Amino acid sequence: MIKISKGQPPQSFIKWISSKPKNKNENEWFKELFQQGKWDIVGDLSFKNAEEQFFICCYCCDYVSGDSSDTKNEHVVARDIAPEKSLDYTNILASCNKLRQCDHAHGNKALPLTPLMPECETEFNFKLSGRVEGLTDRATEAINVLNLGKDENANKSLVEKRKKIINDLLWANGVDPSEGLEDEELIEMIVEEIMTPVEGKLTPFAPILVNVMRGWL
Ligand SMILES: [Zn+2]
Incomplete structure (x- = not known):
């Protein structure tokens, strides 16, 4: 791992958050990105994350392109553990999408040492x-x-x-x-x-x- 410093979230993501209805919590609203097929916003998020990390996975340091073909928007503190951090850009990093490691292995478990x-x-x-x-x-x-x-x-x-x-x-x-x-x-x-x-x-x-x-x- 390498220590990652977070910058500003992409504009499209900020705009999306500002339209969040009051009756949904942050985790539910994050899921809406996928349910509503907001792939442009999901893609902006992955690309911005990958760019900040110089295009390497936040955990294993393998290449990530920032495109959904190989990059996941990974919540360092899992959404099930801290739903209120689901839209917190400082909690979202770019992970590779390899099976049984990194984002895929993390799931909703606690992670005591992180790239932050x-x-x-x-x-x-x-x-x-x-x-x-x-x-x-x-x-x-x-x-x-x-x-x-x-x-x-x-x-x-x-x-x-x-x-x-x-x-x-x-x-x-x-x-x-x-x-x-x-x-x-x-x-x-x-x-x-x-x-x-x-x-x-x-x-x-x-x-x-x-x-x-x-x-x-
Ligand atoms: Zn990885």
């Missing part, structure tokens, strides 16, 4: 093997809730994809993964380069690579 918290960058420990472990109880819980690949049994496709991309990105930056790096300055140079968005986009899984490299220090 700066600790989301330090309480996970990603490994070259593609696996991830939690360094705190809440991080371990978040990995389980979102099925972020603690091992191959839990989420083989994500662990394998992450392993391949981390290793490819290291080679692409002139680093032999089996040797790693101990030079802090060199690591920070690579971090700065890989965390600089190009045309508003981050390389998918870049924050994971940063986590792996910082683990070498």
